[in-house]
Each structure stands twice: as C-alpha cells, then as structure tokens.
Amino acid sequence: MSKALGYAALSSTSPLAPLAFERRALRADDVAIDILYCGVCHSDLHQARNEWGIAVYPLMPGHEIVGRVTAVGPAVTRYQVGDQVGVGCMVDSCRHCDACHADLEQYCLQGPTMTYATPDRVDGSNTMGGYSDKIVVAEHFVVRIPEALALASAAPILCAGITTYSPLKHYGVKAGHKVGILGMGGLGHMGIKFAKAMGAEVTVFTRSQSKVPEAHKQGADHVIVSTDAAQMAAAAEHFDYLLDTIPVQHDLNPYLQTLKFDGVHILVGLIEPIEPAVHAGHLVIKRRVLAGSLIGGIAETQEVLDFCAEHRITCDIEMLDIQQINEAFERMHAGDVKYRFVIDMATLKG
Structure with missing residues (x-):
C-alpha cells in the first residue's frame, strides 16, 4: 500500500475536497503512475452529484489520466520506469468474454471495472480516479502517450x-x-x-x-x-x-x-x-x-492516440489548479469551457 492524496466528494451534495487514502500495493501485472494531468469530464460531474444513481462515496473522479511510470510489477513487459502513459475510463474487465477477446473491453459481458466508483475485481475496494497524485493500474489498461503529443492536451483524448x-x-x-x-x-x-x-x-x-x-x-x-x-x-x-x-x-x-x-x-x-x-x-x-457507442477498447484507445500524433490533432484545453475544481464543475455545467478542463496535478501539493 502507498499513501495517496486527491480530491473527492463525500456525498452527492458536498463539494470536492482533499482526501488522503491508500493505493494498493503492486500486483504482478500492475503499473504505478505519478499523475501529471487529469482531464475533467462531464461524467465526473454527473457521478459526483449522483445524477445517474450509481455513485459510490467517497467518490474521486477522473478518467483522463496522463503521467509517468514510477514502478512496475514483475510480470509487466510493455512499460518501464519513466515512460509517459495514460489511463482512460476503464482499469479492468473480465478479459475472457467475447467482447474482451475482441478488444472491446468497454462492452465486457460481465461489465468493465471503471476507473472510479466501481468495485475492484480482486479485492472489492472502491476504485478511485485521477483527481489524485498517483494511481496503480493493470498493464493491460495502460496506454502509451506518443512523444509528439503534449501531455496536458493529450489527457482528454482518453475519453472525449x-x-x-x-x-x-x-x-x-x-x-x-x-x-x-x-x-x-x-x-x-x-x-x-x-x-x-x-x-x-x-x-x-x-x-x-x-x-x-x-x-x-x-x-x-x-x-x-x-x-x-x-x-x-x-x-x-x-x-x-x-x-x-x-x-x-x-x-x-x-x-x-x-x-x-x-x-x-x-x-x-x-x-x-x-x-x-x-x-x-x-x-x-x-x-x-x-x-x-461507448468509448473504445484499450487497443483502439492506443490507436486514437497514435492517430492524433500522426495527424497533429489535439484537444483544446483550459488548465486549472485542483483547488479550482468546484468552480470548474459549475462552469462546465453552464457550458463555460472551451473545450476541456485539465487539472495540473502539481497544484495538489501546492
């Protein structure tokens, strides 16, 4: 286990506030990531306010995550310390159903494990998202951010x-x-x-x-x-x-x-x-x-990142400090953003 810090909602009516919690110890196929940037999705607002009726509290949003690898489990083969990587809307699936075999984990017949507010398939703990300083994710659900993409503006590509x-x-x-x-x-x-x-x-x-x-x-x-x-x-x-x-x-x-x-x-x-x-x-x-249509599978998420690098496509973003997240939620609700907020997670330590 490792100590982590993020911003979370404790109820559907409470603002997001700092929360200290623990990330799991590395499993054999896990990648540990220091989060540098995290996009702010309208789904984060829906979930924090339980507008879909499926929220689990404490709820720490964030599924447009970009960062650098800090450690890997012994079975990891695709990533090493220092790699720039991303984590999108999913962190696990059953991995053996027809959808998963077709690289369509978002349609997993047992239901994908979402990046936040979903029970972990191994220990049952509540997944916590990217409004935090670090995350631990199975290698299969980690994607590589091409060098040609600016990290901050690449974050929303993982969902939007x-x-x-x-x-x-x-x-x-x-x-x-x-x-x-x-x-x-x-x-x-x-x-x-x-x-x-x-x-x-x-x-x-x-x-x-x-x-x-x-x-x-x-x-x-x-x-x-x-x-x-x-x-x-x-x-x-x-x-x-x-x-x-x-x-x-x-x-x-x-x-x-x-x-x-x-x-x-x-x-x-x-x-x-x-x-x-x-x-x-x-x-x-x-x-x-x-x-x-619902997001995309992991292979296709890597494909879209590579497509963006090849065609010089990026997301138009507005950077914010984590302390501004509740204001950002209100602005997002009012449609006052062009076109995606991205949190500079370095401000979490400020």
Missing part, C-alpha cells in the same frame, strides 16, 4: 477523443462521406477534427448563430443553425452520418430527416430515455439506423 473516434472508425467514415456533428463541446470539437482527418465533409449543427465562426475555426466545412427551420429543411436527406454529442434531451426527429437512406445517427452524449419519442417512420421509410 476515443468516444468520438471509435464510432467514426467503426462505421467506416472516409473521404466522400458527409458527416454532421451535433453539439460543439468537449466531444463535438474532437469529432470535427477526427472526421476531417478521415477525409469527410463536416457540418456542425448548433443552436446558436454566435457559434458559427468558432465551428469554422475548429475545421467545419459548413454550419447549420438548428433553430433555423429553413436551414434544417435545406439539409434534408443530405448526410451519411450524424455524430450526436449533445448530453441533454433534444428532439432527434428533425436531425434524422437530414440523413440519406441508410444513414446512421450515432448517440454518444445521451444516456437516458429519449424525449420526445423518435418517430419510427423516420427510420423505417429510409432504412436509417439510430445507434449508440
């Missing part, structure tokens, strides 16, 4: 990046395809960059005219203001794919009508019942698909 890259890759987005990105937050701005790098023609849907210049700055070829009925009507049956990153309730029906026949609307931001109801005719009559 893989969440948008995985479905675009899965559905085969390529040159000639027309892709619509719904929403332009932490996920959406990464979706623009990935779809463009894959060769697609990219259109951003936004509710606000004021976001049009920013969408073009992020690389969008076109922008549709979704509150403008004429613009929406002009986009009818235009897109091959829609990547829907909007995390709150919104009417899918107008967007579905912008898809070609065989078009695919992919949900990555909403994980609750859809309201208002989807009109089945929008799917049936044009053989459209309404799909969902």
Whole structure:
C-alpha cells in the first residue's frame, strides 16, 4: 500500500475536497503512475452529484489520466520506469468474454471495472480516479502517450477523443462521406477534427448563430443553425452520418430527416430515455439506423492516440489548479469551457 492524496466528494451534495487514502500495493501485472494531468469530464460531474444513481462515496473522479511510470510489477513487459502513459475510463474487465477477446473491453459481458466508483475485481475496494497524485493500474489498461503529443492536451483524448473516434472508425467514415456533428463541446470539437482527418465533409449543427465562426475555426466545412427551420429543411436527406454529442434531451426527429437512406445517427452524449419519442417512420421509410457507442477498447484507445500524433490533432484545453475544481464543475455545467478542463496535478501539493 502507498499513501495517496486527491480530491473527492463525500456525498452527492458536498463539494470536492482533499482526501488522503491508500493505493494498493503492486500486483504482478500492475503499473504505478505519478499523475501529471487529469482531464475533467462531464461524467465526473454527473457521478459526483449522483445524477445517474450509481455513485459510490467517497467518490474521486477522473478518467483522463496522463503521467509517468514510477514502478512496475514483475510480470509487466510493455512499460518501464519513466515512460509517459495514460489511463482512460476503464482499469479492468473480465478479459475472457467475447467482447474482451475482441478488444472491446468497454462492452465486457460481465461489465468493465471503471476507473472510479466501481468495485475492484480482486479485492472489492472502491476504485478511485485521477483527481489524485498517483494511481496503480493493470498493464493491460495502460496506454502509451506518443512523444509528439503534449501531455496536458493529450489527457482528454482518453475519453472525449476515443468516444468520438471509435464510432467514426467503426462505421467506416472516409473521404466522400458527409458527416454532421451535433453539439460543439468537449466531444463535438474532437469529432470535427477526427472526421476531417478521415477525409469527410463536416457540418456542425448548433443552436446558436454566435457559434458559427468558432465551428469554422475548429475545421467545419459548413454550419447549420438548428433553430433555423429553413436551414434544417435545406439539409434534408443530405448526410451519411450524424455524430450526436449533445448530453441533454433534444428532439432527434428533425436531425434524422437530414440523413440519406441508410444513414446512421450515432448517440454518444445521451444516456437516458429519449424525449420526445423518435418517430419510427423516420427510420423505417429510409432504412436509417439510430445507434449508440461507448468509448473504445484499450487497443483502439492506443490507436486514437497514435492517430492524433500522426495527424497533429489535439484537444483544446483550459488548465486549472485542483483547488479550482468546484468552480470548474459549475462552469462546465453552464457550458463555460472551451473545450476541456485539465487539472495540473502539481497544484495538489501546492
């Protein structure tokens, strides 16, 4: 065991505050990591406030973790002390089901062990996330951060990046395809960059005219203001794919009508019942698909990091001290961040 320090919520109504705790001793296949940076995901806010009803307290968020290896277990072969590495949304899975064998650990049939607020598969302890100074993770769930990537801005790729890259890759987005990105937050701005790098023609849907210049700055070829009925009507049956990153309730029906026949609307931001109801005719009559996608497996997470290094893709971030985390949560809730907060974990010792 080793002493660790982080910021955690003790209840759904308490602010995050310093918490001393213990990380486990190294198992044979474990990697110990000093955390340098940790991204702040909207899921962290949902969990800390128990908005999904699955929180376990004390709850220490953080699943966009970047740091350096400080020790390895005797069975570790891929990493050594000093390597720059990352840990994303998962730290374990059953490793033997069909999904795990297919490198799709996020769909583990027994359920993946998430980076925080999930029972450890070995000792049953509550996993604690990256709003802390160190972490211990099985080698299989550690990825290498390419030297070409700046460590701080690489952190959100481990969630925001893989969440948008995985479905675009899965559905085969390529040159000639027309892709619509719904929403332009932490996920959406990464979706623009990935779809463009894959060769697609990219259109951003936004509710606000004021976001049009920013969408073009992020690389969008076109922008549709979704509150403008004429613009929406002009986009009818235009897109091959829609990547829907909007995390709150919104009417899918107008967007579905912008898809070609065989078009695919992919949900990555909403994980609750859809309201208002989807009109089945929008799917049936044009053989459209309404799909969902959850992060990506470990191999694919390494792939997206390498893809970002190759194509010089990075996440737009705002750095903060850990002491500002509660303020950051409020700003994130209000949509006041472009586009991802990243904590400088050196400030934990300040």
